[in-house]
């Protein structure tokens with residue numbers, strides 16, 4: 112590390128009033144900024160925040176994502192003798208910032224469980240020394256809460272060396288915020304233990320209630336409240352409707368390609384979708400990788416490194432790809448599933464265009480996604496150890512937050528206005544200047560929304576069939592629930608997949624009581640139905656042309672599952688004292704098992720089976736693992752089939768179409784597309800070979816709860832399928 116010479120404006124404590132004035136003066140601070148960071152001037156409210164804390168005042172600083180909040184504590188660390196303590200929610204965030212500062216020759220360190228005892232001791236020795244060289248010390252809130260750390264801090268404080276406490280992502284302290292972290296609550300202690308040290312609270316996403324909560328919880332005294340507008344004028348906001356698209360994957364792929372080899376982040380709700388979508392994009396020549404908590408740390412770090420260094424351009428990630436992602440040239444942030452709150456959406460979409468250049472936030476909205484999220488949120492309190500009242504309250508709050516997101520998608524008004532108003536900002540009509548789809552193409556957006564309404568209305572009318580199995584509320588066992596509900600919490604998130612099924616008509620009927628539907632008048636409905644019919648025939652034609660069976664399990668999906676299983680096997684191997692297993696062969700074997708079981712039923716069941724195998728690998732014993740993999744050898748030798756052939760056993764569906772055409776039909780008839788008669792209308796189901804393949808326990812489990820579905824007469828079944836085909840795309 113090459114350390115830059117310090118500029119000669121250091122010591123506030125030892126200086127007189129004039130010195131202090133000089134220290135806080137704009138000129139001196141700009142000089143520091145230029146010297147250390149190479150920026151010509153401060154942005155927004157940076158200077159106000161810096162001057163406030165340097166003068167010893169508490170400060171609450173609300174700045175948009177990418178606004179430059181870090182600078183508000185980094186410059187004071189350089190301007191004043193002593194140490195700035197920075198509290199960060201994530202180790203990765205600390206690591207990134209410390210690395211970046213060190214590269215600039217600024218002495219910053221972080222303390223976390225990930226560093227060696229030797230490194231820790233070195234930092235502590237420096238802190239204990241007469242004149243520590245550390246200027247910024249990054250810590251987690253968990254460390255602050257430990258019994259041993261506060262006395263150390265107090266010692267530094269007693270020596271007059273603690274110049275500032277900065278709380279980054281301060282909204283995490285509030286249970287009203289979108290990312291509440293209980294460990295942040297411990298930070299309330301800082302004020303009483305270290306009374307005279309100014310505190311700087313920084314956040315990009317604090318609604319008024321959260322702001323108040325942050326100020327109170329941290330016991331800020333007469334803080335300078337700095338609020339910048341949340342507006343990100345360089346982001347173009349757009350929503351696309353999955354239900355109106357023929358193929359959302361292809362749409363995204365084409366969009367990314369049409370923009371050139373740009374840097375992008377694609378957020379998905381589930382890990383399996385990250386893998387699948389990433390495989391799809393890669394296949395289409397896009398340089399991309401998946402990132403989620405299901406990958407081991409090494410892989411995550413390697414994806415992050417490759418992305419930061421522009422070796423790959425697109426990351427398809429869950430929300431685990433979060434704070435501290437500081438690549439400035441992200442041109443597109445895409446939400447492939449609707450996020451659960453406006454705060455989360457703002458935070459994530461805000462990772463675009465940190466260089467202030469034009470960029471896009473693209474959200475793919477699907478009615479199924481909405482229902483899925485509603486279901487998750489409605490039930491999310493049930494696993495937490497809360498009283499029923501607070502459970503109810505938090506569930507209500509989550510639903511209210513989510514409603515804002517739904518309104519963002521289903522509304523025809525300016526998207527930017529909606530975002531800003533959700534944060535309590537007053538917005539003038541002219542603010543957007545056509546930098547969202549609703550302002551730039553109002554007619555198209557209105558028309559899309561009408562079409563969407565039609566799609567929903569049709570699905571309601573036909574007693575829709577697209578519903579994920581897990582929404583049969585109490586028909587899910589505890590284990591599945593806990594994994595499913597913790598989906599938002601990436602540390603313990605689920606790999607469970609969610610499947611389409613003909614079950615649960617009742618649930619769907621309840622869920623699809625859309626307010627859009629109720630808004631539609633008779634004439635409008637007729638016009639929409641006409642348009643829907645047009646769309647239907649158009650799409651059927653397109654479907655016929657592309658001959659894409661959306662439920663089919665592609666080679667890319669299989670490959671991505673094999674990779675996933677291989678990762679899980681590797682982790683299991685490490686957990687089981689380097690158990691001797693051949694990773695690649697074993698992964699292929701396990702994937703093949705899943706494929707054999709579910710190739711006929713479709714990708715959703717297949718993914719569920721892969722996910723449950725991954726879970727099994729996370730907990731299984733050596734003996735069980737060897738037993739299961741032992742059958743691999745047996746079956747291989749019994750069948751005397753070479754390994755490559757063994758992956759596609761003779762009785763499985765051959766996706767090249769060489770074998771088993773009738774099987775293909777029967778496998779898909781139940782869950783997806785029926786063969787079509789004239790003008791694309793589905794033929795009577797009785798004329799199709801609907802004999803189902805033998806279905807294993809997962810399906811039986813669902814089927815056993817299919818009481819409603821079983822009572823449906825043939826007509827209703829047919830109409831349900833017709834409706835499914837008429838899903839406007």
Ligand SMILES: Nc1ncnc2c1ncn2[C@@H]1O[C@H](COP(=O)(O)OP(=O)(O)OP(=O)(O)O)[C@@H](O)[C@H]1O
Pocket residue numbers: 150151152153154157174175176177178179180181182314315435437439461465
């Ligand atoms: N005055 C400035 N002029 C130009 N660039 C700046 C200035 N201040 C900060 N930056 C740069 O802006 C980028 C974003 O800064 P920073 O990471 O501090 O944003 P943030 O407000 O913390 O965003 P987030 O809410 O996403 O964490 C960084 O690359 C930083 O170096």
Ligand SMILES: [Mg+2]
Pocket residue numbers: 180181279
């Ligand atoms: Mg930040």
